[in-house]
Amino acid sequence: MKFIHTSDWHLGRQFHNVSLLEDQQAVLEQLIQYIQNNPVDAVIVAGDIYDRSVPPTVAIELLNRVVKRICGELNTPMILISGNHDGAERLGFGSEQMKNAGLHIISNFEDMLNPVVIQTKTAGLVAFYGMPYNDPEQVRFAYKEAVSTHDEAHKLLAGKITEQFQAGQRNVLVSHCFVDGAIESESERPLSIGGSDRVSHEHFLNFDYVALGHLHQPQKKGEEYIRYSGSLMKYSFGEQNQKKGFTLVELDQNGFVSAEHIDLIAPHEMRIIEGELEQVIEQGKTDPKHEDYLLVRLMDKHAILNPMEKLRAVYPNVLHLEKPGMLIGVEQEMAQAKLARSEIDMFRDFFIEAQDSHLSQEQDQAISDIIKQLSQQSQ
Amino acid sequence: MKFIHTSDWHLGRQFHNVSLLEDQQAVLEQLIQYIQNNPVDAVIVAGDIYDRSVPPTVAIELLNRVVKRICGELNTPMILISGNHDGAERLGFGSEQMKNAGLHIISNFEDMLNPVVIQTKTAGLVAFYGMPYNDPEQVRFAYKEAVSTHDEAHKLLAGKITEQFQAGQRNVLVSHCFVDGAIESESERPLSIGGSDRVSHEHFLNFDYVALGHLHQPQKKGEEYIRYSGSLMKYSFGEQNQKKGFTLVELDQNGFVSAEHIDLIAPHEMRIIEGELEQVIEQGKTDPKHEDYLLVRLMDKHAILNPMEKLRAVYPNVLHLEKPGMLIGVEQEMAQAKLARSEIDMFRDFFIEAQDSHLSQEQDQAISDIIKQLSQQSQ
Numbered sequence: 151m152k153f154i155h156t157s158d159w160h161l162g163r164q165f166h167n168v169s170l171l172e173d174q175q176a177v178l179e180q181l182i183q184y185i186q187n188n189p190v191d192a193v194i195v196a197g198d199i200y201d202r203s204v205p206p207t208v209a210i211e212l213l214n215r216v217v218k219r220i221c222g223e224l225n226t227p228m229i230l231i232s233g234n235h236d237g238a239e240r241l242g243f244g245s246e247q248m249k250n251a252g253l254h255i256i257s258n259f260e261d262m263l264n265p266v267v268i269q270t271k272t273a274g275l276v277a278f279y280g281m282p283y284n285d286p287e288q289v290r291f292a293y294k295e296a297v298s299t300h301d302e303a304h305k306l307l308a309g310k311i312t313e314q315f316q317a318g319q320r321n322v323l324v325s326h327c328f329v330d331g332a333i334e335s336e337s338e339r340p341l342s343i344g345g346s347d348r349v350s351h352e353h354f355l356n357f358d359y360v361a362l363g364h365l366h367q368p369q370k371k372g373e374e375y376i377r378y379s380g381s382l383m384k385y386s387f388g389e390q391n392q393k394k395g396f397t398l399v400e401l402d403q404n405g406f407v408s409a410e411h412i413d414l415i416a417p418h419e420m421r422i423i424e425g426e427l428e429q430v431i432e433q434g435k436t437d438p439k440h441e442d443y444l445l446v447r448l449m450d451k452h453a454i455l456n457p458m459e460k461l462r463a464v465y466p467n468v469l470h471l472e473k474p475g476m477l478i479g480v481e482q483e484m485a486q487a488k489l490a491r492s493e494i495d496m497f498r499d500f501f502i503e504a505q506d507s508h509l510s511q512e513q514d515q516a517i518s519d520i521i522k523q524l525s526q527q528s529q
Numbered sequence: 530m531k532f533i534h535t536s537d538w539h540l541g542r543q544f545h546n547v548s549l550l551e552d553q554q555a556v557l558e559q560l561i562q563y564i565q566n567n568p569v570d571a572v573i574v575a576g577d578i579y580d581r582s583v584p585p586t587v588a589i590e591l592l593n594r595v596v597k598r599i600c601g602e603l604n605t606p607m608i609l610i611s612g613n614h615d616g617a618e619r620l621g622f623g624s625e626q627m628k629n630a631g632l633h634i635i636s637n638f639e640d641m642l643n644p645v646v647i648q649t650k651t652a653g654l655v656a657f658y659g660m661p662y663n664d665p666e667q668v669r670f671a672y673k674e675a676v677s678t679h680d681e682a683h684k685l686l687a688g689k690i691t692e693q694f695q696a697g698q699r700n701v702l703v704s705h706c707f708v709d710g711a712i713e714s715e716s717e718r719p720l721s722i723g724g725s726d727r728v729s730h731e732h733f734l735n736f737d738y739v740a741l742g743h744l745h746q747p748q749k750k751g752e753e754y755i756r757y758s759g760s761l762m763k764y765s766f767g768e769q770n771q772k773k774g775f776t777l778v779e780l781d782q783n784g785f786v787s788a789e790h791i792d793l794i795a796p797h798e799m800r801i802i803e804g805e806l807e808q809v810i811e812q813g814k815t816d817p818k819h820e821d822y823l824l825v826r827l828m829d830k831h832a833i834l835n836p837m838e839k840l841r842a843v844y845p846n847v848l849h850l851e852k853p854g855m856l857i858g859v860e861q862e863m864a865q866a867k868l869a870r871s872e873i874d875m876f877r878d879f880f881i882e883a884q885d886s887h888l889s890q891e892q893d894q895a896i897s898d899i900i901k902q903l904s905q906q907s908q
Binding site for chain 2: 213
């Protein structure tokens with residue numbers, strides 16, 4: 151049997167004030183197309199379905215359409231758990247009523263212990279246990295046991311689940327947590343401060359597969375069958391080199407067989423371009439991916455007028471601009487024994503930018519005099 | 530066959546900064562008890578399930594529990610439409626997946642034309658058509674027809690629904706609108722300005738029963754079978770004399786048989802008490818309903834120190850205080866040819882309130898002198 155493991159959709163996310171909804175819709179459409187062409191037994195979303203506990207209406211509508219297509223038209227069960235970004239109770243409304251239609255939203259500990267059991271041809275009965283995102287306090291409250299770390303909480307919950315195992319079933323865990331030693335990305339929200347959010351993968355060894363969410367980079371941890379699928383798409387420039395998509399998992403009667411990463415390509419990729427302004431603009435003129443979401447690092451060492459406007463003429467989706475070149479310039483000058491850039495130097499740069507020519511000797515004298523006067527007045 | 534018609538639950542409503550959730554839970558518990566003792570074929574909620582488009586989590590949890598009890602445990606289908614207070618898309622998430630479990634949330638025009646058809650013993654097939662709350666613009670956009678008033682919109686939608694009628698079925702309409710000539714209450718939010726929100730009941734004559742929501746007072750309009758159930762409980766002091774609850778509707782093979790109002794009693798009623806402070810406090814000491822939510826109208830004609838504090842010692846849930854007596858006093862005095870209350874008169878009242886005795890002659894003289902001095906200084 152095969153199922154899709156995906157996570158961290160973050161529907162409704164904004165990135166530098168740009169809505170990513172159309173990109174999210176496009177990659178989800180690729181996911182749906184994949185399922186249409188390659189039927190699977192289930193689709194797992196390991197938390198952070200939405201980006202916020204109160205998601206915008208458009209994000210709810212998008213999830214509704216996706217669910218209609220996958221559960222309804224493609225008749226493929228979906229199993230979702232709440233992540234740290236989701237509002238568990240809000241996400242869980244009506245979950246009892248949705249089950250028979252193949253939509254399983256697991257957002258509380260009660261549902262966690264009632265697995266979704268799917269009959270498959272090649273792996274027999276496969277039980278999917280969804281562990282909603284939780285913190286030690288919630289576990290302490292629910293089970294009245296002394297639990298003070300995420301690790302202890304997950305150990306206890308994994309134990310409770312293991313007690314439910316039925317002979318002859320494969321067991322899949324779906325969990326949203328930070329497995330110790332795994333690699334972080336920029337776009338994750340910390341679960342707690344100071345590393346107390348880390349969970350040992352050893353609590354999960356009894357399962358045939360562990361479908362993890364939270365970390366945005368696809369990776370395995372400890373065992374081949376303990377995996378993060380990574381997020382649906384890139385959610386920070388720091389993820390520019392990460393492969394995004396989903397994990398296709400295969401199980402048989404003996405358990406884990408394989409896990410394969412399948413790419414999903416967002417219409418707008420997130421990437422970083424470095425170079426001097428002229429060079430970046432020149433390259434943009436023939437860049438087929440000129441609509442990508444960009445962070446541009448300008449290496450120019452002199453001041454530039456309206457760089458964003460100039461860049462956006464060729465790269466319309468420059469979302470962020472860095473000017474480390476300017477800093478390097480400043481640092482070098484600082485080092486060159488107080489040869490710091492004076493106001494007149496700055497103005498000369500500005501004039502070149504604005505007028506495309508140098509100041510005449512007369513103009514240079516005039517502006518120098520004005521700056522001198524102003525500087526005397528202010529002393 | 531019998532069904533329950535209810536509307537305007539407004540879950541999550543605050544009243545004078547007090548959460549009404551516990552009261553809402555209590556009256557819904559009465560509703561559930563009623564169904565348990567008197568099984569019905571369906572429960573209709575004609576809009577304004579929630580008080581806000583983004584309801585608080587506790588309101589969502591309450592609705593979830595109610596749905597679990599009614600649809601799940603009592604196996605009774607529920608048909609809900611969105612009202613003007615609800616966020617239609619938000620409320621409608623997963624509605625496709627909930628249908629088979631007997632939870633029908635109708636929040637768009639597509640679902641409006643697919644009735645919930647229930648097989649009954651005494652009335653055969655009964656088709657429930659839910660018309661979500663809508664305004665002329667939405668109807669214009671959806672049907673590309675020139676519609677500029679609520680009346681035209683509802684005429685068009687009722688016509689579309691009528692086209693779906695199947696021979697041999699009873700037809701029930703569920704709608705959230707303001708039927709022309711019906712009686713408003715204080716706690717409804719206007720649908721539009723200047724009366725253009727009114728809808729003629731004549732568009733609804735073809736139905737066997739019309740379950741209306743929006744107006745908070747139970748009432749019929751035009752025909753016995755065109756009815757508002759009224760809100761679940763009182764939502765303003767102006768509704769103190771309204772009977773709150775739900776409507777029990779009976780249909781048979783020939784259509785409408787009867788509609789009966791069944792009371793639901795909130796733990797805290799909303800009511801208005803009028804009287805002088807001492808009198809109200811005396812009455813409160815033996816009032817078995819002293820925990821009601823109260824508006825107190827104090828008829829005293831002199832100033833009173835800390836009346837709220839004094840009242841709350843016997844009536845802990847005084848939510849609002851009016852002092853028309855003070856105004857009457859002031860008006861009378863104004864009329865009595867400038868015998869307006871002086872500062873010394875005010876202070877004498879205050880002293881009686883604070884010390885429970887009159888100023889001695891000496892004290893009266895002293896305070897009069899001080900007031901005179903101050904008044905000279907300020908001139």
